[in-house]
Amino acid sequence: MALTARWAKSVLDYDPFGGDQGDPGDYTLRDVIVESCRKAGTCHDCGQGFAQGMTIRKIEVRDPDRIRTYKWCRACCDAMALSWTDGGDAISARHRLRMARGRQGQAPGPGADGA
Secondary structure (H helix, E strand, C coil): CCCCHHHHHHHHHCCCCCCCCCCCCCEEEEEEEECCCCCCEECCCCCEEECCCCCEEEEEEECCCCEEEEEECHHHHHHHHHHHHHCCHHHHHHHHHHHHHHHCCCCCEECCCCC
């Protein structure tokens, strides 16, 4: 999917935690699309790695004790954008990748799809 304002809005409108994240006193500091991330990392949803310079979603949450950061790869962001029209099929498939990796005892890392 092309990186457009409509795509970014569709991604940011999707609640990746489905309302079950956080405790009283937690609040979101930042929820943004980063067009060129500074460091490589691992996606919170699929568990696959993403390279420096990739487009990602990043959420920073403040709780009473610390700031937590969550990041999502471009493939999971695309799936979030599609969730409004595909009934959640694409994002569910991305979640299954993480579960499959866990069952196989694989540590999160770079995936074959370049995420």
